Amino acid sequence: MTDKNVAGSNNSDLTEMNRSAIVRILQQKMCSRADIARMTGLTQASVTKITAVLIEMGIVSEVGIIKGNGNRRSIGLRLNAEDRLVIGVKFSRHMFTIGVFDISGKLYTVRQTDFEVTKDTGEVIAKIKKQIHGLLKKYTNVVAIGMAVPGPFFREKGRIAVITAMPGWHDVDFVSEFSDEFDKPVFIEQDANAGAMAEWWFGKHNRPVTTLAYLLAGEGIGSGVVDNGNLLLGMKGVASEIGHMSIDVNGPKCECGNFGCLELYCSAPQMIRLAKRKIPKLLGDRYNNRSEECNAVFDAARGGNKKAEAVVDEIGRYLGYGCINILNAYNPDIIVIGDILSKGGDLLLPVIMETIKERVVPEIYDNAEIEMSELGIDSTLLGAAAIATDKVLRRPSEYLAIV
């Protein structure tokens, strides 16, 4: 086995890396060969040679004349994204959602299936597989499958570490279940890492981003960090589990074994618990799921209900503490907050920013950009597609030259 610390690169690896660099640029925008040379530092001659191969493989096309750097007119190149599809699977506590996307993030079809948490895991897995097989039959140019599962997810074992209220699922080996089933590559990540990748690949941020942190605020609290295009994974792939960072060492015990974990203070279930305690009449049995319940609390706060405002305020403050830990640990350019609670961004953001301002050094506060996710598609689902997209763009000749 190669020691990662001293691994070298063979010529074939370098060729693939250069192809990947070009394809990754073209995933973001149309460019001329000169633009690519400028951005990658490759010589014009190298770019010409590499793009010729990519054109021959059908991965890239010429699109006629475009205006390049300094208004120079040159031939544009584009990625043939619509010919390469990925299937994204979001697996969560009460449902799974499967979508077909192309590698530019365009959604073709999506379907959500609810299941009972107590249901036999084999039955649910069979349903997921059946739907994927159906899609592979219909969409013949799928190049990979990406899957997002609740974290922490141990990639080597293929298993989810702690999954609240879903005991049977702890024993499921997701990697072998799904990799052995299909003749397409399957890539699995925890949900917050998937969300981070969705923001990295498909988010429209108004400045260049080097380090992006994604804070998943939904059924649980999680985070994912992408640094220069790479997910921060740690030894077992469970790095940046901000939800299980203790914010009160004497706080209540969490299922992970730690005490006073952030997740216990500002997840969607916690917001609902608070609302039910402080405003018992607000929620009742009227709503179908946690997302609707949280939205009802946000609406009440927007309508001036003081108790609802207090609930939202408390959640916002704790999300702020989470952001402070992320800022101090990773120094990101941007933190994007996504999932259920991002629907209350208009109310939560001011509280989050105020909390951060009180507690972090001014240089960090002044440069910190905190945003709510604006992807328009469930960021974990799009993230599952982004995980697959990222992998195939890293090895274009292996995964993209097959159509």
Ligand SMILES: [Zn+2]
């Ligand atoms: Zn915990």
